[in-house]
Amino acid sequence: MNGKDKGKVLEIENLNVYYGAIQALHGISFYVNKGEIVTLIGANGAGKTTTLRTVSGLQRPRPGVVRFLGADITHVKPHQIVKEGIVHVPEGRRIFSALTVKENLEMGAFIRTDKRSIQESMEQVFDHFPRLKERLHQLGGTLSGGEQQMLAIGRALMSKPKLLLLDEPSMGLAPILVEEIFKILQNINAQGVSVLLVEQNALMALSIADRGYVLETGFINIQGPAKELLTNPRVKAAYLGGS
Amino acid sequence: MENRHFWQSEVMNFGWLAGILVVLLALVGMVVSFSQRGFISGVMSEGQLLIFLTVALIGFVAGKKMERQSVLKVALWGGIIGFVAGLSLIVLVLLTGIKPLNLRSMFLNASPQLVKVLTFGKGQGAGFLYLLLLNILSGIFGGLAAVIPGIWGSGLANSALITILIGLLTDIWKTFLPRGVAKFFFANKGFNVTGFLITFFFILAFLLFWSLYGARIKVSYGNVASRQPKKVKITWWVISLVVLLLLPRLVGSYLSEVLDLVGIYIIMGLGLNIVVGFAGLLDLGYVAFFAIGAYTMGVFTSPELGLFHLTFWETLPLSILFAVLAGVLLGIPVLGMRGDYLAIVTMGFGEIIRLLVLSDALKPILGGAQGLVGIARPTVGHIVVKNPPQFYYLILAGIFIAWYVASALKDSKLGRAWMALREDEDVAQAMGINLVSIKLLAFATGAALSGLSGAIFAAKLNSMVPHSFTILISIYVLSLIIVGGVGSLPGVVVGALALIGTPELLREFAEYRMMIYGAVLVGMMLYKPEGLWPEPARRRELHGEEGKSAVTASTAPVQMSEEA
Structure with missing residues (x-):
């Protein structure tokens, strides 16, 4: 499909995750190809966030395998996973509100040491989000909701990830802002960053994704190219607001 | 306010608050215990000062609340607050006098000594008058300090507070002031009257002078500092170092x-x-x-x-x-x-x-x-x-x-x-x-x-x-960090001086240390949550100096409301 590299960035096999005695994920499997945007859609409590947390090492599967660029990272520590090239933008725009935009971005480059290439990354972030440049010395907490989400994504990009995990970037934002942010996500993706996008806003997510998976109470029940899912009657009925 | 009874009006709320507070201070024994030390020798002990300071503080808070009102009305309010507080104390004194009630069996500190302190040792007639009058004046003073605009209001409040601080620490000044100077200002216990007046008015004059010329001095200092920032910085370092090194010789x-x-x-x-x-x-x-x-x-x-x-x-x-x-x-x-x-x-x-x-x-x-x-x-x-x-x-x-x-x-x-x-x-x-x-x-x-x-x-x-x-040590250390400003290094020094140093100097305070700590911590959290010498980032977070307009209601972090 439109010439995307076919190697797998991320491969999830038979992922089972429990919170105490409660099973949140029931043996799900999926993958993300290099250069793809893949979306996990589903309702509240379906296990979307749990999936992302497991990929980034915050949650341990039992059993299950997470492979990144072919290597098993199931038991790698979270901070090392970041160094491998996976970065997680958690739900709810959790930026450092007492730090300026610039300081927030610098925190994002925590694992990197080369000052010049950090500066280059910052310029790239500004190319994607010119608004952040305008607000460079403003406190994170004083940004608008959309700007905070941009900052959260920009901060994640500062670690030069190969795979970006996004948890509900559209949450609580006006539709026009969601559109703007999703367009930028496509630009970021076009520059070679693979994206795993978790969303409740299925329509928006499927409209920019290459492929999608529908997660329902811990099971993946439907999967396929995003275009097909958009026309799938079951998806339409449950997640796209009727016909 | 028209529909409510006078006794339920806002000024009376402040009045009751002041009354309850001063009675509380008297009954826990702070007043008597502090009165062992004089503030102005022969005129006012520290125990009495505590009462008037409390009343002035309530007057100040009340005055702040009605900032737009006329000065006269605020003065009236302050007077009412002082009056209620004074009356409460008088009632307390009268109650201790009723033998069958035996107030002392419940409140150990409702002692004859307390009565003596509250009536200035002048008996019930003149003593009550004295107490009432000084309470009213304190209330008025507090109220006026809050509403008089510009430097006069804040100058009054600040010079009163600084003078009190100087008075409380009399023993320190005595150790290193030349004997003649010390004798001029201080009596055996606390200030003498001239010392008090001179100190108060000198500080007031200084604050007024500073408000007129301070900005100019700051600018010219700033000019020097910006021209030779290194030199100025080094000078400050050397001065502080010399002072720190000489300190034990100076203070004994x-x-x-x-x-x-x-x-x-x-x-x-x-x-x-x-x-x-x-x-x-x-x-x-x-x-x-x-x-x-x-x-x-x-x-x-x-x-x-x-x-x-x-x-x-x-x-x-x-x-x-x-x-x-x-x-x-x-x-x-x-x-x-x-x-x-x-x-x-x-x-x-x-x-x-x-x-x-x-x-x-x-x-x-x-x-x-x-x-x-x-x-x-x-x-x-x-x-x-x-x-x-x-x-x-x-x-x-x-x-x-x-x-x-x-x-x-x-x-x-x-x-x-x-x-x-x-x-x-x-x-x-x-x-x-x-x-x-x-x-x-x-x-x-x-x-x-x-x-x-x-x-x-x-x-x-x-x-x-x-x-x-x-565990008290852990709590002291944590408290001094909070008071100084969490995360701030100079804050630790300020906090330690305030919470550890002050009680050592004011031995009478030591007994009520935890009570004062509690009050100070509650007050800090309400009015100055960032601490006395906060870290810049934390101040920004709690007060949001810049870009307030960009805050959107839904996503703004929890911000402490800060009106004062």
């Missing part, structure tokens, strides 16, 4: 002792500030590391146990080492905890250490309940460090080391990782920060400084008992 032995104690707490505060202020890990068992540092010093040097015979300097690294080990040991089990859970577990750890040193089983190695004696004194060259001024220099050196460590860490990569940990653990992890190692490093460095402080403490006391290491 007793105050050196107080400074020593403050210094020991500063070192501890700088350490706990790393754990709590930088990394955001609420540690209530901090005294444990202090105890470990002190006991290491004791066990390795005390001839009484006869186990080892090391010198102070040989043991000092061991004290720090053992504290660090304990810090890591405590850190490992609490890695997954935050907030209140962490606080409880660390508190338990502190108690465990105290019980261990107290235990009979460990008596042969730790000395048990009797503690240890004959702990080594440090020697520098041929000098044995033993009196307070000598220890002052040792402690000062300790503070410099602790300060250097803390400030270097704060600006380091580790410092930024701690900041991220404090703000959001998950996000910190998502940025590639190894939470395990930075948490352990925070506990370890904090413990190291506490151990250093404990070692000096043990050597200074020469002997020690387990009782010196109660």
Whole structure:
């Protein structure tokens, strides 16, 4: 499909995750190809966030395998996973509100040491989000909701990830802002960053994704190219607001 | 207000509040206890001052609340508040006079002495009048200070407060002012009348002068400073260093002792500030590391146990080492905890250490309940460090080391990782920060400084008992950090001076220390949550100086409302 590299960035096999005695994920499997945007859609409590947390090492599967660029990272520590090239933008725009935009971005480059290439990354972030440049010395907490989400994504990009995990970037934002942010996500993706996008806003997510998976109470029940899912009657009925 | 009864009106709310407060202060014994010291000799004792200060404070708060009203009305309000407070005290005095009621069986402090203090020793007629009048004046003063615009209002309030502070610390001034000058200003107990008046009006005049010309002076100083920033900075450093070095000579032995104690707490505060202020890990068992540092010093040097015979300097690294080990040991089990859970577990750890040193089983190695004696004194060259001024220099050196460590860490990569940990653990992890190692490093460095402080403490006391290491120490250190400003290094110094130094100087306060701490902490949280000398980032967070317009209601972080 439109010439995307076919190697797998991320491969999830038979992922089972429990919170105490409660099973949140029931043996799900999926993958993300290099250069793809893949979306996990589903309702509240379906296990979307749990999936992302497991990929980034915050949650341990039992059993299950997470492979990144072919290597098993199931038991790698979270901070090392970041160094491998996976970065997680958690739900709810959790930026450092007492730090300026610039300081927030610098925190994002925590694992990197080369000052010049950090500066280059910052310029790239500004190319994607010119608004952040305008607000460079403003406190994170004083940004608008959309700007905070941009900052959260920009901060994640500062670690030069190969795979970006996004948890509900559209949450609580006006539709026009969601559109703007999703367009930028496509630009970021076009520059070679693979994206795993978790969303409740299925329509928006499927409209920019290459492929999608529908997660329902811990099971993946439907999967396929995003275009097909958009026309799938079951998806339409449950997640796209009727016909 | 028209529809409500006068007794329920807002001014009366303030009046009742003032009345309840002053009666409370009288009944817990603070008034009598403070009245042993004079404020203005022969005119007003500190106990009486406490009452009037409270009433003025309530008047001030009330005045602030009705800022737009006319000055006259505010004065009336202040007067009413003072009147109610005065009346409440008069009722209290009358109640103590009723024999069958026997108020004293319930309130131990409702004593004849209290009556004497409240009536200025003038009996019920003139005494009541006096009390009422001064209360009314205090209320009016407080109210006016709040509403008179510009420098006059704030000048009145500030010069009153500064004068009171000077008066409370009379003993200090006496130690280093020339005798003639001291005699002119101060009587045996507190100010004399001329001293009080001159001090008050001099400060008022100075504040007025500063408001007129201060800006200009600041600008010209700023010009000099910007032209030769290095020179100015170095000058300040040299001046502060000289003052710090000469301080014990200036203030004498007793105050050196107080400074020593403050210094020991500063070192501890700088350490706990790393754990709590930088990394955001609420540690209530901090005294444990202090105890470990002190006991290491004791066990390795005390001839009484006869186990080892090391010198102070040989043991000092061991004290720090053992504290660090304990810090890591405590850190490992609490890695997954935050907030209140962490606080409880660390508190338990502190108690465990105290019980261990107290235990009979460990008596042969730790000395048990009797503690240890004959702990080594440090020697520098041929000098044995033993009196307070000598220890002052040792402690000062300790503070410099602790300060250097803390400030270097704060600006380091580790410092930024701690900041991220404090703000959001998950996000910190998502940025590639190894939470395990930075948490352990925070506990370890904090413990190291506490151990250093404990070692000096043990050597200074020469002997020690387990009782010196109660949880109160942890609470004092935490409180001084909060009062100074969480995460701020100068804040630790200010907080230690305020919370540790002041009670030592005002011995009468010591008895009510925890009560005053409580009041101060509540007040701080309400009106100055960022502390007395806050860290810039924290001030920004709590007050949001810039870009207020960009705050959107739905996403703005929780902001303390700050109207004052």
